[in-house]
Amino acid sequence: MEAVRKSSGTVGKALSVLDLVASFERPVRFNDVLEVSPYPKATLYRILQNLVTEGVLTFDREWQTYALGVRLVRLAHSAWTQSSLAPVARPHLTALSRATGETIHLAQLDGPHVLYLDKLDAKRRVNMFSEAGKVGPAYCTGVGKAMLAHLPPDELDRMLPQQSYHRFTPSTICSQQELTDELHQIREDGFALDREDHEPGIICVAVPVLSRTRQLMGAISVTSTSARTSLGKLKKFVPDLQDAATQVAAAAEYWRFPDNQGTPETMEI
Template identity: 65%
Template sequence: MQGTQTASGTVKKALCVLDQAASFGRPVRFNELLENSPYPKGTLYRMLQTLRSEGMLSYDETSQTYSLGIRLVRLAHTAWTQSSLAPVARPFLDTLSKSIGETIHLAQLDNAQVLYVDKRNAERPVEMFSQAGKVGPAYCTGVGKAMLAFLPEKELQQALAQQSFHRFTPQTLASTDVLRDELVNIRKRGYAFDREEHEPGIICVAIPILTRTERVIGAISVTSTTSRTSLDQLEGLAPEMRQAADAIADAAEHWSFPVQQKTKETLES
């Protein structure tokens, strides 16, 4: 048992270091990592060397910087294929994109945050935060709120406890109580809005993707700008979006979704 706990702690530290390195979005020096690391200098250095030897990080001798390794690319591709809704949803997103001509997003919940797993650009692309592979907040994005609204109460409580409620714009829903009221309305009408809550000028309508048992497996959104459309116009697309979401859910019915494995330790605790 002691060996298992030690191994678990080591893996957790390694993942923390990887997350930290990835958060910079560029090659990063050791001192930059150390500045915000929860680990002592020696521990951090050993973690970095182990990750290098396993191909999870690469090191540039000239610039003396660390960057994510090619092994992670292979793992990410496999995860995208096996655990992401994207391959299942691809043909339906393509059809919806051709019909609507605006930006389409496909997202899933990841530890109470939004993980964008696929995207179709508009005929006239708009610069915005969301890109496939990026993680965003759930409480102030259309796809995030659409998924939160249909979670079982226990899961919703856990997800809400993990929201930061940082106010990105004057329209951001910045408290649990306000968000809960919004989620009730979303559940009633069946879709969510982003009213410039995450980025100024960016609006969207979002539809949850639900299985036949009403389990949330993702969400899709149509996103545009206040300079070329309105929420009323986007809302008019909801029926077509619902058809696409239902088609994705049907296609995913026999997809093997990632589930939390009940380990021996979990069962014994």
């Protein structure tokens, strides 16, 4: 579980406690939250009660546990449909999934981390960490490295020291210099690879989703297992990935700024 930083202001404190409850990924008792909370007992109790009153948390009196509330589900659905790439990208991800037969991911950066926005499973489903809504490391995932490689230099300079560089597998990048070198290669190649960096047996190829002005919007990957295929075979999907990324970027720009652009079909990318 990642530590939740102490926030200032009423809203900041409430959101940090909400993040903390969510990080347990199960209903949690008050003392469990208190043990890892940056706030005093009375402050934490007051914040939790306010969150329950507002419907973003629920409280089970029998089990004395807090859990995320249904109001968050409504908010999450609205965010997914209004703010993320996922709705406009879905048709293109579906086409890519049919063409490759492998697992497809769509992601954006969430600070120094990766937020998975959508996932289409392979014909033969593979168990792996990534799921829509989950947050993962950027420095050792294909989508994460594809996005880091295309950040403006000042943003990248801020992001690199924030990576944990924890070793998940023997292939994991474990230093800022090693990551910097790989990002340079990714920019030259136009795609990123996951060589079982995050999970044993899981490999992928990923490309960034870039706007017409080369602004980073997200990343798409084709993911499989080393038991079923190879990185060499996955690399053959790079043209399909790049084509899908171009179409997603065009659709997203038209969706966000419909009055300033032509249709996605006529836009020059």
